[in-house]
Amino acid sequence: MKTSFLALFSHQTQGGLRERLCNTLRQAIANGHLQHAQQLPASRQLAIDLSLSRVTVEAAYAQLESEGYLQRQGGRGTFVSIRMPPPKPKSRVACSPRFSQRGQQVLATGGCQDPPFPHAFAAGSPELRAFPHAQWRRITHQVQRSLGSGVMGYGDPLGLPSLRQAVADYLALSRGVRCSAEQVVMLTSSQQALQLLALMFLDAGDEVWLEEPGYPGARNAFLAAGARCRAMPLDAEGAMPLSGSAKLVYLTPAHHYPTGTAMSLARRLHWLAWARQHDSWLIEDDYDSEFHYEDRPAPALQGVETESRVICLGTFSKTLFPSLRLAWMVVPPQLVQALGRARSVMDGHSAMLPQAITAEFLQQGHFASHLRLMRQLYRSRRDCLLEQINTRLQPWLQPLPAAGGLQLTVQLLQGDEAHLTEQAKARGLLLPRLSPLYAGEAQQAGWLLGFAALTPGEIISACDKLVTLLSHDAKTSR
Numbered sequence: 001m002k003t004s005f006l007a008l009f010s011h012q013t014q015g016g017l018r019e020r021l022c023n024t025l026r027q028a029i030a031n032g033h034l035q036h037a038q039q040l041p042a043s044r045q046l047a048i049d050l051s052l053s054r055v056t057v058e059a060a061y062a063q064l065e066s067e068g069y070l071q072r073q074g075g076r077g078t079f080v081s082i083r084m085p086p087p088k089p090k091s092r093v094a095c096s097p098r099f100s101q102r103g104q105q106v107l108a109t110g111g112c113q114d115p116p117f118p119h120a121f122a123a124g125s126p127e128l129r130a131f132p133h134a135q136w137r138r139i140t141h142q143v144q145r146s147l148g149s150g151v152m153g154y155g156d157p158l159g160l161p162s163l164r165q166a167v168a169d170y171l172a173l174s175r176g177v178r179c180s181a182e183q184v185v186m187l188t189s190s191q192q193a194l195q196l197l198a199l200m201f202l203d204a205g206d207e208v209w210l211e212e213p214g215y216p217g218a219r220n221a222f223l224a225a226g227a228r229c230r231a232m233p234l235d236a237e238g239a240m241p242l243s244g245s246a247k248l249v250y251l252t253p254a255h256h257y258p259t260g261t262a263m264s265l266a267r268r269l270h271w272l273a274w275a276r277q278h279d280s281w282l283i284e285d286d287y288d289s290e291f292h293y294e295d296r297p298a299p300a301l302q303g304v305e306t307e308s309r310v311i312c313l314g315t316f317s318k319t320l321f322p323s324l325r326l327a328w329m330v331v332p333p334q335l336v337q338a339l340g341r342a343r344s345v346m347d348g349h350s351a352m353l354p355q356a357i358t359a360e361f362l363q364q365g366h367f368a369s370h371l372r373l374m375r376q377l378y379r380s381r382r383d384c385l386l387e388q389i390n391t392r393l394q395p396w397l398q399p400l401p402a403a404g405g406l407q408l409t410v411q412l413l414q415g416d417e418a419h420l421t422e423q424a425k426a427r428g429l430l431l432p433r434l435s436p437l438y439a440g441e442a443q444q445a446g447w448l449l450g451f452a453a454l455t456p457g458e459i460i461s462a463c464d465k466l467v468t469l470l471s472h473d474a475k476t477s478r
Contacts, residue, residue: 008033009050017052021060029069029080031087040070040078106224112191112217114322118453120462123407123432125453126318130377135366136357143356151352157344158336159186159328160355166362167328175289176299177312179330185339186350188325190285191217193313194250196329197283198225200342201247209246211239213437213444215257215285218250231439238263241271245278254289254297258409258437258448260401268301275309286314290371291452292404293379302330311335316358318406319371324354378452381459382408385451388463396470397446406452409434415473417445423473427465 008028012020028034041049043057050057061078064070071081099107118125143151158164164184171177187193194217202208204226210219212231222229230246232239238261239251251271253263263271275282284301302312315327331339343349361367385408389397397410412420417435424431434446451459 006050017056018059018063021050021052021056022063025060025064026069029082030084032084034080036080036083038080040080042077102224102226105226106220108223112220118458119430120428120454120458120465121407121432121447121449121451122430122453123448123450124318125450126321126406127374127377127453128321130373131321132366132370136361139360139364139366140357143353143360147356151356153352155349155352155355156340157349158340159184159350160352160359162363163355163359166359168330170362170367171300171312171328171330175286176303177330178303178306183330183333183336185329185331185336185343186355187327187329187343188347188350189317190287190313190315190327191221192346193327193329194218194221194283195224196339196342196346197248197281197311198222198227199346200339201281202227207244207246209242209249210439211250211252211256212439213258213434214250214439215252215287216437218283218285219439222248222250229439234259234261236261236264237267239267239271241274246280248281248283249275250283250285251301252285252287253301254286255292255404257285257287258400258407258434260403260405260409262298262403263301265298268298268304271301272305272308272310280309282308282310284310284312286312288318288405289314290319291375291378291406293375293382294403297404307332319367319374320358320361324358326350326354326358374452378406381451381454381456384456384459385449385463388460392463392467393470396474407432407448407450409448410446412445412447415470415477417447420469420473421447424466424469427469429462429465429469 008024009020012023014020015023025034025040034040040046040061043054043061046052047054047057061070061072065072069080069082070078072078118129161181163186165181167184167186168177168179168181171179187196198221202222202225206227207230208222208227209230209232210222212233214231219229227247230242232242234240234256238253238256249271251263253268255262271282274280282301286300289297289300300312302308302310309332311329311331313327313329316324317327320326329339382402386399386402389399389408389410396412396414398413400409400411402408411434417433421431421433432448432450434448435443438444454462
């Protein structure tokens with residue numbers, strides 16, 4: 001409050017010191033910066049803050065009390081006593097900002113709006129109510145006691161060494177990734193990883209290949225860098241190479257987003273040979289391999305060869321919680337130094353304390369236990385949603401293979417996707433659309449129905465609303 005009063009007071013130039021202070025307080029009350037019943041600083045403190053005599057401040061307070069702005073209560077202090085209507089927003093002449101071409105490309109992507117929690121059927125949301133909060137709090141206290149100010153300063157742009165080691169160990173055991181801790185780069189999100197790679201590898205007009213349909217966040221990151229994005233078709237074995245070459249190729253081989261297809265070994269070997277031949281980099285987004293409910297997922301593409309041209313990335317947003325803002329990227333040794341330096345330019349480093357806590361959470365075995373419980377929980381919720389679709393929504397929806405993940409992709413067989421999505425929103429349902437995940441004209445209508453963050457009761461209740469919506473739409477369309 002000292003800074004606020006000082007700034008306002010310094011702008012008052014008319015009259016003596018008492019009148020200038022009175023005008024400052026009147027203005028603060030009129031503009032809503034001081035509100036009804038809010039306590040003002042003691043006259044002694046305000047006099048020190050503004051380099052005034054206490055007599056001047058007392059006189060100003062008395063003046064405003066007589067005008068009805070303030071009320072002085074013995075032993076308690078000085079309070080605002082008047083209720084002012086909220087100030088009307090000032091009309092401003094609209095001006096069109098002149099953004100760069102890259103800035104315009106960023107705006108054209110539409111941005112990203114994370115879903116509320118929990119909300120049916122928001123896609124990609126983990127169940128936060130089942131998170132082991134007590135263990136996390138205990139480890140937080142342990143880390144703060146043991147490291148103290150050691151995690152309050154600036155950190156390594158590549159990440160906290162203990163977390164990089166813990167991630168490398170985990171990926172080697174669970175995903176077959178071939179890496180040392182030195183090859184792990186800690187970031188705030190997989191989206192930041194994509195933006196970093198776009199910054200370092202792409203010039204305007206360079207070609208990037210992406211799966212069709214595919215993750216829009218990757219497409220947005222590359223378009224914002226000025227790249228030309230080409231859509232790769234899919235078959236039963238995964239993404240198929242196009243003619244020509246590309247600087248970067250974005251793949252989700254373990255569990256294609258959003259269809260759920262797993263890339264075959266033959267296709268994986270083909271892509272690795274293709275990358276060597278064309279001097280290209282493959283970006284493997286291992287976004288939800290922890291959550292497979294049937295067979296174990298195939299090992300990471302990065303681990304198939306000892307020296308591959310694969311950059312593997314993933315995030316803790318789905319496995320732990322989104323606000324942790326921690327992701328990882330495994331890069332070949334020759335890229336580590338350059339990407340670390342580029343990261344330092346972008347935003348310095350990820351917060352040290354959350355990294356230290358996460359490292360302990362992994363090293364003490366809590367992460368593996370949490371994943372085992374979540375796999376069981378999410379599988380039961382997937383089965384619940386599938387049962388609802390197969391018994392109550394079959395005329396309208398056709399589910400795609402759902403061996404894993406936090407959402408279930410369904411094709412819409414009847415009705416207009418955009419219209420029904422808007423109608424569902426009015427009924428309290430979020431239905432993330434499938435068609436915008438296609439870059440070309442040939443689009444499949446449907447939705448990505450998130451189930452992981454919903455209890456069986458919440459899933460059934462949401463399906464009740466969806467059945468009512470689709471039934472009503474079918475009747476009115478006749």
